[in-house]
Structures are given as structure tokens and as C-alpha cells.
Amino acid sequence: MTELTGKTIVLGVSGGIAAYKAAELTRLLIKAGARVHVVMTENGARFVTPTTFQALSGNPVWTEAWDERRANNMSHIDLTRAADALLIAPATANILAKLANGLADDLLSTLTLARDCPLLVAPAMNRQMWSNPATQRNVAQLKTDGVRIIGPDAGEQACGEVGEGRMSEPADIVEALISFLQLKPLAGKTVLMTAGPTYEPIDPVRGITNISSGKMGYALARALVHAGAQVQLVSGPVALAAPQGVERIGVQSAREMQQAVMLRVAQADIFIGVAAVADYRVANVAADKIKKTGDTLTLELTRNPDILAEVASLPAAPFCVGFAAESQNLDAYASGKLTAKRLKLVVGNLVQDGMGGDTNQVVLYDAEGAHPLPRASKTDVAAGIVAHLARMLG
Ligand code: CTP
Numbered sequence: 431m432t433e434l435t436g437k438t439i440v441l442g443v444s445g446g447i448a449a450y451k452a453a454e455l456t457r458l459l460i461k462a463g464a465r466v467h468v469v470m471t472e473n474g475a476r477f478v479t480p481t482t483f484q485a486l487s488g489n490p491v492w493t494e495a496w497d498e499r500r501a502n503n504m505s506h507i508d509l510t511r512a513a514d515a516l517l518i519a520p521a522t523a524n525i526l527a528k529l530a531n532g533l534a535d536d537l538l539s540t541l542t543l544a545r546d547c548p549l550l551v552a553p554a555m556n557r558q559m560w561s562n563p564a565t566q567r568n569v570a571q572l573k574t575d576g577v578r579i580i581g582p583d584a585g586e587q588a589c590g591e592v593g594e595g596r597m598s599e600p601a602d603i604v605e606a607l608i609s610f611l612q613l614k615p616l617a618g619k620t621v622l623m624t625a626g627p628t629y630e631p632i633d634p635v636r637g638i639t640n641i642s643s644g645k646m647g648y649a650l651a652r653a654l655v656h657a658g659a660q661v662q663l664v665s666g667p668v669a670l671a672a673p674q675g676v677e678r679i680g681v682q683s684a685r686e687m688q689q690a691v692m693l694r695v696a697q698a699d700i701f702i703g704v705a706a707v708a709d710y711r712v713a714n715v716a717a718d719k720i721k722k723t724g725d726t727l728t729l730e731l732t733r734n735p736d737i738l739a740e741v742a743s744l745p746a747a748p749f750c751v752g753f754a755a756e757s758q759n760l761d762a763y764a765s766g767k768l769t770a771k772r773l774k775l776v777v778g779n780l781v782q783d784g785m786g787g788d789t790n791q792v793v794l795y796d797a798e799g800a801h802p803l804p805r806a807s808k809t810d811v812a813a814g815i816v817a818h819l820a821r822m823l824g
């Protein structure tokens with residue numbers, strides 16, 4: 431199961447150099463499970479041939495309003511009827527101007543006017559064209575008309591100039607589309623969460639940490655954003671980029687994580703502890719690198735604060751969700767944490783099933799009992815957790 435499975439996307443390609451990126455965009459849409467029908471303007475087809483898009487999408491490409499492949503000659507109507515979204519990428523200044531004014535003088539502009547599905551556009555043009563008041567007026571008009579504008583990015587442009595107007599990267603466009611097509615059951619909710627491992631220093635160059643990759647927490651943060659939540663992610667050291675729309679607060683130790691959480695918890699409706707927080711830290715962190723002297727070395731450890739338990743016991747505690755990674759007796763340990771830490775939901779898994787990897791198998795524990803989710807990618811597991819959370823809150 432991928433995130434655009436069952437979705438049909440009409441991809442409009444207008445005439446800009448960024449049309450070459452639309453080929454990669456098509457590939458990513460297909461990879462995400464979508465059916466893709468490409469419509470190109472005459473100028474779009476000068477930059478990249480329709481054959482490329484036909485090969486990548488596995489479907490015929492449409493360029494002409496008068497196309498006898500449709501017996502009724504109504505491709506401008508038929509193409510968007512079965513579509514979940516019409517995405518125009520790249521969208522030139524010219525097509526934006528036409529759309530803002532309701533012009534219909536070729537297949538792409540005509541089918542856009544005749545569509546009955548949402549429209550998303552990813553502008554791509556020279557920075558002067560983008561900042562021109564005419565373009566800005568057209569973009570403002572399109573926003574008012576309910577069109578979703580993706581990007582553009584700032585940076586180096588094909589013309590050699592540097593500025594705003596470059597088309598967003600294909601992966602970011604797909605991400606925006608996935609998010610756009612999701613229901614928003616958590617709209618208006620603020621979620622504070624922790625993820626990743628913590629790092630407890632021993633001396634300036636050494637520390638104690640664990641094998642948490644942060645992947646589950648980051649996948650969950652992303653799924654929460656897709657469900658409409660505002661997400662603040664307090665993260666230990668991981669090699670992952672913050673998902674689009676997530677505010678990431680980087681920390682190292684458990685105590686730094688605790689401080690970052692307590693500073694923000696009053697504004698949170700939901701708190702989710704995904705982090706693998708070190709239960710103990712070194713009692714006396716050495717100011718200088720420890721030299722090897724004797725045959726043994728003893729480190730004294732002292733208890734770290736339990737961040738989740740502390741949040742859950744606040745007088746005005748948010749809705750608290752915990753994770754329990756166990757190596758045995760999952761049912762007993764995970765449901766035990768539900769009551770011991772006064773949580774509403776615990777996501778339990780066996781460490782051998784999930785930690786560090788790309789898939790996970792989890793069981794959700796709440797007051798009603800245990801709800802196992804099937805083994806799946808962390809992306810799909812995250813979507814399952816969010817769906818359960820939304821049902822509990824709804
Ligand atoms: N947690 C936390 N702060 C800690 C330890 C854990 O916020 N110092 C959170 C984790 O993010 C997770 C949940 O508590 O959501 C369960 O963590 P775990 O370490 O498995 O539970 P413990 O209560 O520490 O139990 P034990 O280590 O004995 O299994």
C-alpha cells in the first residue's frame with residue numbers, strides 16, 4: 431500500500447525548462463501508487479517529448495484539443511472526470527495568467543476550466559516574471575479561487591540568475607499532493623512529540639546512546655501533519671530531515687529533551703512520547719577526555735526524568751500517548767504502562783520487530799483493549815496510529 435494508491439492524477443505540463451523535472455515527478459507519482467494522465471501544452475512538448483511521459487505514465491499523452499483518440503472528442507471534459515486532482519507542474523506565468531482569467535484556448539487551459547476536481551499548480555519561471563505584479567495578481571486571484579499553489583522555491587535558475595521562481599523539487603510536490611488529498615481529522619490540534627534516541631555524555635568525546643533511528647517518530651510526525659495537526663517535534667540526534675510542515679527542535683540529552691518539552695507543553699492538545707529516552711545518565715560527566723588508566727572503569731549512573739510520566743501527571747495534561755518497545759511480554763508490559771503512566775494510548779512493539787528498520791509491527795493499547803495493526807512500512811503504521819488517534823478524539 432502506497433500513499434496515492436487508487437488516486438488518479440491529471441498532470442499538466444506547460445512550457446518551461448522545468449518540464450524536465452515533470453518526468454521525475456511522473457515517476458514519483460507512479461511509485462506512490464497513482465494513475466497518471468499527462469496533458470501537455472504545445473510549448474511543454476517542445477521541452478520534453480510526449481513519448482517520455484507516455485513511457486513513464488504507461489498512458490497515452492494528450493496535447494491537442496481535437497484528438498480523435500476520444501470518440502466524442504471531449505478529452506477536455508473526460509480527463510478530469512475520473513481524477514482526484516489536476517496538478518500543473520511546471521506552471522508557467524502564461525498558464526497562471528490564463529487560469530486566473532478563465533481563458534480556454536488549448537487542451538490544458540480548457541480542461542482546467544471544465545474540471546470538477548481540485549487544482550494544484552507548481553509555478554516555474556524566471557524571478558522577474560514571478561515577482562512581476564501581473565503574476566502576483568494572478569497568483570493571488572488563483573488562491574482566492576481555491577487553487578493550491580506549491581512553491582516556487584528560491585535558488586539558482588536555468589537562466590543563470592538567482593532568486594525565487596524555481597519549481598519545487600518533484601519529491602516536495604508529491605509530498606504536498608499526498609498531504610492535500612488526505613482528510614484532516616486533526617485540524618486545529620497542536621501535537622507536541624519526542625523522537626529519536628537521547629545522547630548522554632560521559633566526557634567531551636564519548637556518550638551513551640541507543641539504536642533508535644527516529645524513523646517511527648518522524649513518520650508519525652509526517653502523518654500527523656497530513657491529518658491537519660500542528661506538530662512540534664523535539665528530537666534527539668538522528669540522521670533524518672524534518673518532514674514538511676513540522677517544527678523540529680533538536681536536543682541531545684534527556685534533560686534537554688525534558689526542558690524543551692516542558693517549555694511547550696501548555697500549548698499542546700496531544701503529547702506523544704516516541705523517543706527512546708535514556709533512563710539513566712552519567713552522574714559526573716568528566717570535563718576532560720577520560721584517559722585510559724586502570725583495567726576497569728566504573729561509571730556511576732543516575733536516573734533521568736521520565737518525560738512522558740511528568741507530562742501525563744500535569745494538572746491540565748494533554749491527551750498522552752506513549753510507546754513501549756519491549757523484548758518480551760509485550761501485552762503485559764505495554765498495557766501496564768497505560769495505567770502506570772496514566773496514558774490514553776500506548777503503541778507497543780517488540781524491539782526485534784521494529785527498532786532501526788523500515789517496517790514495524792505494533793499493537794495499540796487503550797482502555798478498550800488491544801488493537802494489533804498489520805506489519806507494514808513505518809509510513810503505513812504511522813497512518814494507522816493517526817487514524818486510531820483521530821477516532822479516539824472524534
Ligand atoms: N519515556 C520518557 N522519558 C523517559 C523514559 C521513557 O518520556 N525517561 C517515554 C518514552 O518516550 C515512551 C514511554 O515513555 O513513550 C515508554 O518508555 P520505556 O523506556 O519503554 O518505559 P519505562 O517506563 O522507562 O519502562 P522500562 O524502561 O522499565 O521498560
